[in-house]
Amino acid sequence: MSVAALDPAREGRGDFDWSARFSRFAVYAVLVFAALVFLVPLMSMVFTSLKDMDEIRGGNLLAPPAEVTFSAWVKAWSEACISVQCDGLAPYFINSLLIVVPAVIISVGLGALNGYVLTMWRFPGADWVFAGLLFGCFIPFQIVLIPMARMLGIMGLAGSIPGVVFVHIVYGIGFTTLFFRNYYASVPKELVKAASVDGAGFWGTWWHILMPISWPIVTVAVIWQFTGVWNDFLFGVSFSSGGSQPVTVALNNLVNTSTGVKEYNVDMAGAMISAFPTLFVYVVAGRFFLRGLMSGAVKG
Amino acid sequence: MTTLAVENLKKNFGSTQVLKDIDMEIGTGDFLVLVGPSGCGKSTLLNVIAGLEKQTAGQVMIAGRDVSNLQPKERDIAMVFQSYALYPSMTVERNIGFSLEMAGVDKAVRAERIREVAELLKIKDLLKRRPSQLSGGQRQRVAMGRALVREPQVFLFDEPLSNLDAKLRVDMRIEIKKLHQRLGATIVYVTHDQIEAMTMATKIAVMKDGIIQQFGGPKDIYDRPSNTFVATFMGSPAMNLLSGVARKAGSEWVVDHGSQQVAVPRHIDVSALREGQEVLLGIRPEAVHLTAEVAHDDRIDQVWEFERVIDVTEPTGPATLALFEIDGTEFHASLSGDAVVEAGHSYAFTADLAKALVFDALSEQRIAHVDEAGASEADQAA
Numbered sequence: 029m030s031v032a033a034l035d036p037a038r039e040g041r042g043d044f045d046w047s048a049r050f051s052r053f054a055v056y057a058v059l060v061f062a063a064l065v066f067l068v069p070l071m072s073m074v075f076t077s078l079k080d081m082d083e084i085r086g087g088n089l090l091a092p093p094a095e096v097t098f099s100a101w102v103k104a105w106s107e108a109c110i111s112v113q114c115d116g117l118a119p120y121f122i123n124s125l126l127i128v129v130p131a132v133i134i135s136v137g138l139g140a141l142n143g144y145v146l147t148m149w150r151f152p153g154a155d156w157v158f159a160g161l162l163f164g165c166f167i168p169f170q171i172v173l174i175p176m177a178r179m180l181g182i183m184g185l186a187g188s189i190p191g192v193v194f195v196h197i198v199y200g201i202g203f204t205t206l207f208f209r210n211y212y213a214s215v216p217k218e219l220v221k222a223a224s225v226d227g228a229g230f231w232g233t234w235w236h237i238l239m240p241i242s243w244p245i246v247t248v249a250v251i252w253q254f255t256g257v258w259n260d261f262l263f264g265v266s267f268s269s270g271g272s273q274p275v276t277v278a279l280n281n282l283v284n285t286s287t288g289v290k291e292y293n294v295d296m297a298g299a300m301i302s303a304f305p306t307l308f309v310y311v312v313a314g315r316f317f318l319r320g321l322m323s324g325a326v327k328g
Numbered sequence: 329m330t331t332l333a334v335e336n337l338k339k340n341f342g343s344t345q346v347l348k349d350i351d352m353e354i355g356t357g358d359f360l361v362l363v364g365p366s367g368c369g370k371s372t373l374l375n376v377i378a379g380l381e382k383q384t385a386g387q388v389m390i391a392g393r394d395v396s397n398l399q400p401k402e403r404d405i406a407m408v409f410q411s412y413a414l415y416p417s418m419t420v421e422r423n424i425g426f427s428l429e430m431a432g433v434d435k436a437v438r439a440e441r442i443r444e445v446a447e448l449l450k451i452k453d454l455l456k457r458r459p460s461q462l463s464g465g466q467r468q469r470v471a472m473g474r475a476l477v478r479e480p481q482v483f484l485f486d487e488p489l490s491n492l493d494a495k496l497r498v499d500m501r502i503e504i505k506k507l508h509q510r511l512g513a514t515i516v517y518v519t520h521d522q523i524e525a526m527t528m529a530t531k532i533a534v535m536k537d538g539i540i541q542q543f544g545g546p547k548d549i550y551d552r553p554s555n556t557f558v559a560t561f562m563g564s565p566a567m568n569l570l571s572g573v574a575r576k577a578g579s580e581w582v583v584d585h586g587s588q589q590v591a592v593p594r595h596i597d598v599s600a601l602r603e604g605q606e607v608l609l610g611i612r613p614e615a616v617h618l619t620a621e622v623a624h625d626d627r628i629d630q631v632w633e634f635e636r637v638i639d640v641t642e643p644t645g646p647a648t649l650a651l652f653e654i655d656g657t658e659f660h661a662s663l664s665g666d667a668v669v670e671a672g673h674s675y676a677f678t679a680d681l682a683k684a685l686v687f688d689a690l691s692e693q694r695i696a697h698v699d700e701a702g703a704s705e706a707d708q709a710a
């Protein structure tokens with residue numbers, strides 16, 4: 029909707045509508061300003077990461093690099109010293125991948141299954157189970173840190189990647205269940221009845237009938253979980269140790285390393301490397317936001 | 329041969345009794361229509377037969393087999409849902425073949441069956457499409473195809489035409505009837521529409537509050553409804569019911585309803601009447617004519633003639649409906665389409681009593697006909 033259309037009474041007047049013009053201009057001005065507020069720091073980051081230290085020390089923070097160099101990126105990726113090791117962010121980046129992939133797949137899968145059971149195969153007390161899961165969504169992370177650390181210790185997962193994965197799955201199930209339950213609640217029950225008459229069982233109905241129409245909500249759940257898990261710092265710093273730390277924790281250590289000079293270009297490159305996967309997921313997953321997947325199931 | 333039998337079936341949802349002691353039996357090739365007002369339990373009955381809901385008590389037998397505790401897929405039934413419930417992610421082809429796919433039928437055999445069904449339903453050109461790319465009528469056909477492909481013992485239809493527009497509904501009604509005649513399939517069909525019920529059924533079950541009020545052929549149900557509920561439910565406009573008192577005038581019985589007395593038609597078994605009994609005289613709107621239009625040589629020998637001022641007329645094309653009042657009761661007459669009548673004017677009417685019915689006002693049960701005397705109503709219906 030265009031801004032001018034917000035006030036239909038103004039339209040249709042013969043003379044030139046200065047007031048509509050002005051309000052449109054004002055809105056764009058605000059939007060451009062807001063965009064700049066976000067883009068200028070990003071631009072500064074990109075520029076800084078492409079400069080060498082001499083140029084940074086001598087030049088303007090907002091000026092483009094006089095000479096483009098990728099050495100800071102290379103250093104951040106594979107050479108920078110984090111704590112005592114000097115292998116860059118790469119090993120921690122891989123840790124993060126090892127955490128995020130199973131955590132997202134398992135929590136989204138379980139959420140879909142929960143949503144399916146809670147809507148289509150309702151059992152006595154289903155509402156209480158759902159209420160319990162929902163409640164789990166609202167427990168602040170900080171409260172569970174110590175009990176969770178104890179749990180992981182008992183399970184023998186303390187300080188390991190599987191331990192961090194486990195925590196993320198447990199925390200994610202509440203949200204993913206909520207997403208899928210609400211989505212499946214809008215799916216006609218007759219679809220499931222029809223499948224059951226056609227001979228599809230519990231799993232067959234889920235796999236053949238519901239999953240193919242679940243892509244919009246799978247996308248939402250994956251983006252939500254991926255961003256949450258990848259950007260997590262608290263669980264990572266609490267439940268992992270040394271070699272199993274995720275990239276967010278490593279980035280923090282990289283930036284806070286106090287020895288030697290502060291290499292702003294390496295810090296900036298490292299920050300962007302750490303942020304890149306979430307950006308990637310948004311762009312790729314956004315394509316799966318297909319509309320109207322459910323249309324045609326029931327009458328026009 | 330009995331294909332479907334339902335015995336002493338009860339279904340409760342919590343403390344609500346939705347089905348109360350349903351008993352019925354239909355043979356191979358029967359087309360049973362379940363009719364009844366909204367909420368009377370038609371869909372519930374169908375779901376219990378399909379195995380989608382578990383009965384509280386009683387049995388469902390299909391082809392001589394007790395299927396009461398079997399899964400839907402093991403019952404040898406197919407169902408067409410009111411909303412069609414086509415699988416949105418699958419092509420028409422896969423929608424139709426899905427049950428065979430689940431049963432592990434060989435791909436080539438499947439394709440052949442799908443082709444046959446598509447030909448039968450004239451949807452061969454639609455096989456590659458998805459449900460969202462189909463019109464309402466086409467979706468309806470696909471939903472039928474999904475049922476037909478299985479060749480089950482019993483087809484269950486839950487108001488399959490109620491989402492279609494009037495014209496398409498009539499077309500599909502005829503097609504379903506043709507299909508039934510051609511395949512000799514056994515069908516249980518739920519509908520709100522009593523025209524559908526009358527035109528398609530070989531057997532009709534009229535339900536109310538979880539009880540079958542009457543079970544019988546369409547003609548039985550229409551001409552000899554067992555009570556006032558069935559009498560007024562089937563037929564549009566509904567049968568007129570005039571309240572009165574049964575009296576014996578000489579050797580003749582009459583229904584005395586205040587201003588007038590109407591002779592009890594000869595086909596009514598008067599031995600069941602008592603002097604002073606409160607009764608309802610049932611006359612269908614189409615049995616009422618303008619006296620001016622009744623030809624003298626007509627063989628209408630039992631008539632009731634009266635004059636009334638018409639309150640409202642409703643020309644429908646083939647008929648003109650006239651509404652007036654008789655002693656405070658609304659009365660409908662379905663006159664010929666050419667009848668020239670105007671609201672506010674008085675006309676002479678002749679009601680043909682050859683098919684008039686008498687009900688006991690208290691029990692609302694119909695007083696038996698002479699030819700039914702002795703024989704019970706149940707035997708008549710069967």
Ligand SMILES: Nc1ncnc2c1ncn2[C@@H]1O[C@H](COP(=O)(O)OP(=O)(O)OP(=O)(O)O)[C@@H](O)[C@H]1O
Pocket residue numbers: 341344346364365366367368369370371372373520
């Ligand atoms: N799952 C359920 N839980 C509780 N009550 C139910 C349930 N399903 C149906 N009912 C009740 O059972 C009664 C019969 O419902 P049913 O759907 O069989 O009616 P129907 O005859 O098919 O009506 P309609 O013509 O409107 O489709 C209704 O009063 C309904 O509220």
Ligand SMILES: [Mg+2]
Pocket residue numbers: 370371372
């Ligand atoms: Mg229903």
